[in-house]
Amino acid sequence: MAVYTQVDDRTLAEFLAQYDVGEAISFKGIAEGVENSNYLLETTKARFILTLYEKRADPEDLPYFLNMMEHLASQGVPSPLPIRDNAGDALKTLAGRPACLISFLSGVSVNQPSPDQCAALGAMLAQMHTAADGFDEVRENDLSLGGWHKLADTIRERADEVLPGLSAMIDNELAYLDAAWPSDLPRGTIHADLFPDNVLFTGDQITGVIDFYFGCTDYFAYDIAICINAWCFDDAQRFDAARAKRLTELYDIHRRLSGAEVTALPVLCRGAALRFLLTRLYDWLNPVKDAVVKPHDPMDYVRRLKFHQQVRDAADYVV
Amino acid sequence: MAVYTQVDDRTLAEFLAQYDVGEAISFKGIAEGVENSNYLLETTKARFILTLYEKRADPEDLPYFLNMMEHLASQGVPSPLPIRDNAGDALKTLAGRPACLISFLSGVSVNQPSPDQCAALGAMLAQMHTAADGFDEVRENDLSLGGWHKLADTIRERADEVLPGLSAMIDNELAYLDAAWPSDLPRGTIHADLFPDNVLFTGDQITGVIDFYFGCTDYFAYDIAICINAWCFDDAQRFDAARAKRLTELYDIHRRLSGAEVTALPVLCRGAALRFLLTRLYDWLNPVKDAVVKPHDPMDYVRRLKFHQQVRDAADYVV
Numbered sequence: 001m002a003v004y005t006q007v008d009d010r011t012l013a014e015f016l017a018q019y020d021v022g023e024a025i026s027f028k029g030i031a032e033g034v035e036n037s038n039y040l041l042e043t044t045k046a047r048f049i050l051t052l053y054e055k056r057a058d059p060e061d062l063p064y065f066l067n068m069m070e071h072l073a074s075q076g077v078p079s080p081l082p083i084r085d086n087a088g089d090a091l092k093t094l095a096g097r098p099a100c101l102i103s104f105l106s107g108v109s110v111n112q113p114s115p116d117q118c119a120a121l122g123a124m125l126a127q128m129h130t131a132a133d134g135f136d137e138v139r140e141n142d143l144s145l146g147g148w149h150k151l152a153d154t155i156r157e158r159a160d161e162v163l164p165g166l167s168a169m170i171d172n173e174l175a176y177l178d179a180a181w182p183s184d185l186p187r188g189t190i191h192a193d194l195f196p197d198n199v200l201f202t203g204d205q206i207t208g209v210i211d212f213y214f215g216c217t218d219y220f221a222y223d224i225a226i227c228i229n230a231w232c233f234d235d236a237q238r239f240d241a242a243r244a245k246r247l248t249e250l251y252d253i254h255r256r257l258s259g260a261e262v263t264a265l266p267v268l269c270r271g272a273a274l275r276f277l278l279t280r281l282y283d284w285l286n287p288v289k290d291a292v293v294k295p296h297d298p299m300d301y302v303r304r305l306k307f308h309q310q311v312r313d314a315a316d317y318v319v
Numbered sequence: 320m321a322v323y324t325q326v327d328d329r330t331l332a333e334f335l336a337q338y339d340v341g342e343a344i345s346f347k348g349i350a351e352g353v354e355n356s357n358y359l360l361e362t363t364k365a366r367f368i369l370t371l372y373e374k375r376a377d378p379e380d381l382p383y384f385l386n387m388m389e390h391l392a393s394q395g396v397p398s399p400l401p402i403r404d405n406a407g408d409a410l411k412t413l414a415g416r417p418a419c420l421i422s423f424l425s426g427v428s429v430n431q432p433s434p435d436q437c438a439a440l441g442a443m444l445a446q447m448h449t450a451a452d453g454f455d456e457v458r459e460n461d462l463s464l465g466g467w468h469k470l471a472d473t474i475r476e477r478a479d480e481v482l483p484g485l486s487a488m489i490d491n492e493l494a495y496l497d498a499a500w501p502s503d504l505p506r507g508t509i510h511a512d513l514f515p516d517n518v519l520f521t522g523d524q525i526t527g528v529i530d531f532y533f534g535c536t537d538y539f540a541y542d543i544a545i546c547i548n549a550w551c552f553d554d555a556q557r558f559d560a561a562r563a564k565r566l567t568e569l570y571d572i573h574r575r576l577s578g579a580e581v582t583a584l585p586v587l588c589r590g591a592a593l594r595f596l597l598t599r600l601y602d603w604l605n606p607v608k609d610a611v612v613k614p615h616d617p618m619d620y621v622r623r624l625k626f627h628q629q630v631r632d633a634a635d636y637v638v
Contacts, residue, residue, distance in 0.1 A: 003350040008430035009520075025521060026425045028359060029350035031322040040347060040359065042425065106345045106361065111327035201328075202344060 107200025
């Protein structure tokens with residue numbers, strides 16, 4: 001949520017000269033994206049986001065993310081389009097960092113989505129999963145069950161600093177998920193981080209989906225479970241069934257959910273809650289010196305996990 | 320250089336409903352301004368900057384700054400225009416902070432200005448000083464001689480941590496300035512912080528002047544001296560006479576410099592160098608916990624001060 005790498009006017013002009021995008025009219029660092037530097041660029045031809053990938057991004061993964069965005073945009077998903085330079089390259093180097101120019105998407109992200117906005121999300125998510133069908137590249141989800149165990153190992157000893165008993169709660173949940181995690185649901189390319197700040201709206205219409213840097217290959221229904229966690233709890237951390245049901249209802253209209261996917265929703269929601277609980281707990285216990293982003297409170301996801309644990313079946317999430 | 324106060328979509332919509340500016344199409348926190356939170360807002364009607372004033376801004380000074388911008392914009396200076404709401408108010412409260420919506424200005428700030436860009440700056444500065452003529456409000460410059468003494472008192476004991484002998488250099492300079500500071504130059508409303516990042520260009524044309532939050536009443540020629548310090552040294556901290564001479568030449572065409580003003584330039588330049596040396600030294604020795612902005616290196620202004628100390632007369636700065 002800051003600009004870590006400064007790009008001056010001359011460096012920018014030299015960079016833009018490699019593209020057919022016109023010249024800079026306006027150039028502002030924006031407070032978006034936790035891990036990278038982002039600029040909002042207006043040229044004589046159009047508006048763009050210029051992203052410089054900072055240390056935490058693995059350069060080997062960048063082509064996958066950019067190809068994924070390009071594929072989705074080509075299929076009509078409102079995702080940013082990576083812009084290719086005159087040599088045909090989208091992934092470039094700028095100010096010593098991997099960098100990419102992507103198309104600008106208008107819209108405003110919502111803080112507390114309405115049921116109608118959750119419905120729009122469900123429809124868009126189904127379209128995105130369907131559109132990803134023709135995208136062949138694979139990136140394993142390093143933040144699935146195996147990754148959660150690794151994360152838990154690094155924070156086990158200190159988890160109880162945040163909440164007494166939390167360490168045992170995490171271990172019990174991991175044991176449950178090891179046994180209950182589904183092994184054969186429909187899978188493909190998922191977003192895996194579709195929080196409200198990564199979706200842009202104009203009214204109830206989605207005009208943009210951004211930040212594909214957790215994109216990977218995993219169960220489609222796990223992406224839904226992430227959205228139920230991220231979109232369907234109110235400010236007081238209470239589950240809002242109306243939002244979840246509209247989300248899954250519209251998803252199902254655009255991509256039919258199998259019985260196995262629906263049945264798996266409670267366990268997938270528990271897994272998604274644990275995933276964000278673990279990463280937030282890690283960031284909370286290991287604050288980055290000079291960090292510009294305040295870590296998210298892991299307790300929000302403790303509450304979500306407890307909610308999903310007492311859910312009896314998928315009827316809480318679907319119409 | 321960050322967003323300290325978050326504004327969510329509903330709070331924004333309620334705020335905009337008090338204006339005749341249309342509805343939000345895009346809303347992004349921008350990394351601009353060291354002390355306040357700034358958002359770039361696009362509505363169905365136009366583009367704006369939304370500023371929330373954080374703790375370091377004195378709320379009592381805000382009407383002065385906004386009135387100054389409004390006056391300058393009305394005189395054709397490319398400064399942001401504070402937007403008044405339906406009740407006629409420009410200074411509002413948003414998310415618990417004083418806040419103001421101002422017009423958006425395009426352009427890109429330059430890192431190393433060319434002599435032509437310095438000429439454009441000189442012309443614009445003269446127009447700004449002339450335009451400020453009809454602006455009656457007064458705000459004493461608390462960062463002039465008296466303020467420098469106060470600042471020096473707080474850092475005297477630790478200044479030598481940055482450079483051995485720096486404390487004595489500062490005290491000697493203050494003694495010199497106490498004796499040599501002019502007492503009767505033409506004065507009026509000045510910007511007082513006109514660094515390259517506060518000026519927006521399209522090519523060599525100035526399209527915007529921003530950040531009036533150090534604006535005050537002081538010698539016009541002191542504003543020129545600040546610009547000579549901020550604009551006329553290269554990356555290696557070497558004085559570039561060509562830039563300074565073009566700056567003062569074009570200034571003089573648009574507002575004739577008196578003999579006394581020209582003669583005073585060396586001492587004014589020494590004062591301006593000391594002013595930024597002192598505030599940077601203060602920030603360097605007193606880093607703000609969790610600060611998102613890296614303090615500027617005070618050594619840049621030690622070098623500038625040393626340069627101005629060896630200048631014999633104003634011929635170094637003027638044609």
